[in-house]
Amino acid sequence: MKSTWKIALLATVMGILTLFYLGLGVDTRYIPSPLLDKPAFPFSAEGLDGKGPVVLEAKPGKWVLVNFWGSWCVSCVAEHPYLMELARKTRDRSDFAMIGVDFRDTREGGLRFLSRHGDPGYRHAFDPEQRIAIDWGVYGAPESFLVDPQGTIRLKRAGPLYPGWFEQEAMPLIQGMPP
């Protein structure tokens, strides 16, 4: 065997092993959204509470977290305490607001979910036919989007938000772009 072949063989083996080593830390479930850094679809939809429309539009100086959920979704129950906490913590911030979108759901189901697990206080759009969810490319629940004051989607997370998400992922963006 020529020495070039020997080196090539060992280099290939080492290369594949290194790749696996690096690959072990990669979260294979993380999928970036093609909507990232694209303008968000504005919507104006009937509120889950029945008290007039819930509107998403670009407002100067205001970041909006849009959270898609449904009463049929088990992970949403797990996520809910953090949403409650986040809403309480950010109630007084002028640069941050939250909107829920209850999709593929019945009104009774959605309201029962809120009365059972607690009402975080912000408003929810009611989207039984998934019009908003389809526009936003939502394929599971929960999914959350962070929209900046210009109306651009800056963050997307498929799956529940975790405690500390706001400080770790949202704050750097919000502070990096002062109102």
Added chain:
Amino acid sequence: MWIEIAHFATIAALLVALTQIAAPLVGITLGRPVWIRVGRQAAFTSAALLTLACAGLILSFLKHDFSVAYVADHASLDLPIFYLATAMWGGHEGSLLLWAWFLSLFIAFAAWRHWRTHPLSIPYVLAILGTVLAGFLLLVIFLSSPFERMLPPPPDGRDLNPLLQDPGMVFHPPFLYMGYVGFGIPYAFAMAALLTGRVEEEWILATRRWTLFSWAMLTTGIVFGAYWAYYELGWGGYWAWDPVENASFMPWLTATAFLHSVMVQERRQLFKTWNLFLITTTFALSLLGTFLVRSGVLSSVHAFANDPGRGVYILVFMAVLLLFSFGLLVAKADSLKVEARLESPLSRESAFLFNNLFLLVATATVLLGTLYPLAIETLTEAKVSVGSPYYNKVFIPIMLGLLLLMGVGPVIPWRRVDRTRLLRALLVPTLAGIGATALALGMGIAHPYGVATAALIGFVAVSHGRDFIAALRARTGRSGDSILLAPFRLIGRNKRRYGGFVVHVGILVMAAGFIGSGLFQEEQDLLMKVGDSTTLGRWRLTFTGIGQVSRHNWDAVEASFVVEGPGGQLLLKPQKRQYHRNDMPTTEAAIHSTWREDLYIVLGDRVDDRWAIRCYRNPLIVWIWWGAGLMALGVVVSLGQGRGLKRRDS
């Protein structure tokens, strides 16, 4: 109780496996054969202990012992007994134990079979395989134990994943593992040959049957997986180039190359280093397959376990084994003397060389397609996926090249052949190929791959057939055998060669199936009300009703279709099943198989008063399963031959 017995048996098997590594090596160093004998006894003991461990785990399943976490996760009270017994390998932990059990059985068998015949190799074989076994047992005991208790026990288990409650999936893992593990024996003999410096043909002759057996198991295992995907997943196909399907396919490709190239070393003493490289790569890829499935490094439907801790361990284990094997190969390669050379590019050995090149390029293609997304994601954070367009573009031409070589190989003699004689031998097969092309065009096949495959099927079939008939003529002329008996006597005389022929015919049948189902599948996606009809190919489907059915662990919505076809009327009933202990509904496609085509109906969601129905016409799909059957038969014939074929050219 049983689970503790199983647990202790596994721990004892680990200690015995460590003895199996150490004792033979001590024996060699001290020159004391009695120590090597200890290693042999260790191999028998660990096989017995692991048999006990598997029995203990299966008994825990049969007794519905839900205090065992693994049982509670993979069984329930209403799981049928057949799936209850086989749920042992329904999850990550149990299937690793199954892997280790197969390995220990194979080691014990090898220690018994090769003890007298290969006294010099056996200590190294025992030590190397002991290391592999110990590596797997460490994983089973410390990182993914199926023996953990869960107290207090739940009243009922979470049931086996409904998708796995299918005969295809029951047999898929054991066959695949027997294939993976089986290649460990030739691999260990190859390493022993390098360590003892006896890299002549002996290790190849000794392990020929192991190689054939493992290859047959791997082939069957892969086909069972494809069959399961076709019948159970309800998407009308059988192969998706999923990373884990690829993981089982790569060792198959290199093993196929190995099967062919060992013949060259036997007959012509060529390709010595190459064969060592091939078997090492095959076993390495088998381990890689296990790694890919079990570490969750690639996202795929198969990656049940997303546990980096386990991944790190498997990776370290694999790194040790790979670096040792390939390092040894590189270090010792120069001591291999090659006396012979390729005499002519027109010879059987060079046909085998090309066969090997094609198969290796095919392996590299699959490896690249499998690792590319991981590399891109790791290095750049972008997401890519490599799917069938890539594989179809690169892979099919390679396979067509292999088909061509398959037609040439058996008719071209060893050493060298005169060009005009070769052309004359290939004339009739070529004419048959042209005839098949015309026939394909006449049947309306327009796709170049379809036409090329048809041509090559004609070419290969006739080249094999002519060779067989010529041999038959020579035999009947010489021995006066009757026409009826002669073919069997002929096959019996050279089981290895004609077993190979049968495998080749199986591949032709399969190739026809691939072309039929790949190029001519028809699909309809409809919303139907009860009473609606549709026409698909020769079939007229009428949706006649929808109802409920139940079995002990599932309920289903069942649609009824009256199908009018060439053979009269039939009733097909696709289902959407809801297993009691699982949220996810599964589809049970209704399939009507004929030799020409399958009719395949899938029931989807309800939309108001209509139902989403998908139906497929899959031409020639059963040819794939029949082809696989022929391949298995061919290997059985081939296995019948002992090692008596080592003829030297005068």
